[in-house]
Amino acid sequence: MSKTIRIGTRDSELALWQANTVKNKLEALGYQTKLLPVKSTGDLNLDQPLYEMGITGIFTKTLDVAMVKDQIDIAVHSMKDVPTKLPNGIVQGAVLPRANVSDILIHKGLDFLAAEGTIATGSLRRKAQWLNRYPTHQVENLRGNVNTRLQKLEDNDWNGAIFAAAGLERINLKPENFIDLDWMIPAPAQGAMLIVAKENDDFCKEAVAQLNDKNTAICVEIEREFLRVLEGGCTAPIGALATITNETVEFTGALFSLDGKTKLEEKASFSLNNYKNQGEKAAKAILSNGGKELMANIKAKLNA
Template identity: 60%
Template sequence: MNKVIRIGTRDSELALWQAKTVQSQLKNLGYKTQLVPVKSTGDLVLDKPLYEMGITGIFTKTLDIAMLKGTVDVAVHSMKDVPTALPKGIIQAAVLARAETEDMLVSAQYIDYTKPCTIATGSLRRKAQWLNRYPHHTAVDLRGNVQTRLQKLLDNNWDGAIFAKAGLERLGYLHKSGIKSPDFNGFGEELPWMLPAPAQGAMVVVAMEKDTFCQEALAKINHTETEKCTKIERDFLRTLEGGCTAPIGALAEVVSDKIQFKGCLFSLGGKKKLEVATSVPHGPQGIDLGNDSANKLLENGGKELMEIIKREMKQ
């Protein structure tokens, strides 16, 4: 174990928390590690919605290049940010035990949902689900790391903004009394009706295909149940999207002796909603659950809706 595993990560507070979690687990197993922070394009360009930037893996591309160049050995990502097709030569090596999957609405004061409201989010999925439920509301774009988005919520005349619960929790901002950060003090409300992004709440570590040392090390921190559930969700995403960004939610969970799955596809403005829900015994039957669910949705109006989304995205 003389080799030092260089761990590539984005340099935001949340990304560093994730990388340090991986570093700690490897250290406990006797491995030597070094953190190598980098800044991604997704972190540098904050004035455009992600879907308008037209880059696959906008938060992962810089680290992919660093790995291929040999600057880092492995990279830690929020799994929901990782494209379903990894670059040639890079493989998924470990998925850590999953955190909370829910989204949360964060606000500085009480919100009356019956009145017109302005809700901020940079996610097509969150926007579509919110407007489907509250068509009389307005959604505006919000980009940046967690701290930046909380500050923007304070600085603008918005009623609330949507965050992943896992990120708020990992940074220590989630309290019983609400959301508290060095610069923000407000309310947090879970959104159980909002399906998360595929693999939301999970962290993934990727390694080079030929690097057996790092693969063997990372296999020791892999969480099998999370790996299986996120695979189902990402299979659903890949089969449904076909390379096009779309408002898609998915969640697979092991409940007793079954794997329960829910998936959804919305039109860009949230007016149209397609969903699928199913369960299979926890075993080999779950291998194709994501693909099968996506194909079922495609056969029941999803194909036509995806074509509409693709046309609208090009306009």
């Protein structure tokens, strides 16, 4: 094990926590490792909503380039940030055991829920689901790493902001003034960490494969397949969650209009042995039930 595995990561506190988790796990297996943090395009431009930037994989592209240039050997990502199609020459190496999948609302008091209010999020999915439930509320754009977004919430007169529970829990920043949004369908692969490697690097592929969690990998495969078939290369308000209990998979997937007024949902239950193509099947059911027209409408509005 003489080769030192160079681990690429974004340089936010959460991304470094994730990369260090992988580093420690690999070193516990006897591998030598080195962290190489970089700043992604998504981290540099915090003013523009993500969907307006028009770049697939905006948080992963910088690390993809570093890997192709042989500056790093593997990269660690929040899996929900990773495009469903990986670049040529880069492959999925391992999916780590999933953390909390929930979205949470960090708030300054909950009286606004029954009246007028303003919450913040940079996610089309969260915005659409919030407006579906609270159509009279305003939603402001919120970008940046976890620490930056928490500070922006503090500095503005918003009533609250939506975060992924997993990110806050991982770096011990989850405050007391939060509520679980158990009605909100998470992003595909939310709470999961992905390690990617170079396709021709058997040493690194074999190393990281030992960290793979099979059940998490199956669940996120179903969710990301649902996303891939629905999306067709267009960012859209899409939620998906697969869970496994006693060899049975429960799946919920949904597509929303940008204003949250339309919700197309598909639920399925199937045997763990029969999970292949279930995400595609659910997506096609939504597409044939008004989803195709809704996706065209979303694409037109985002490109206008």
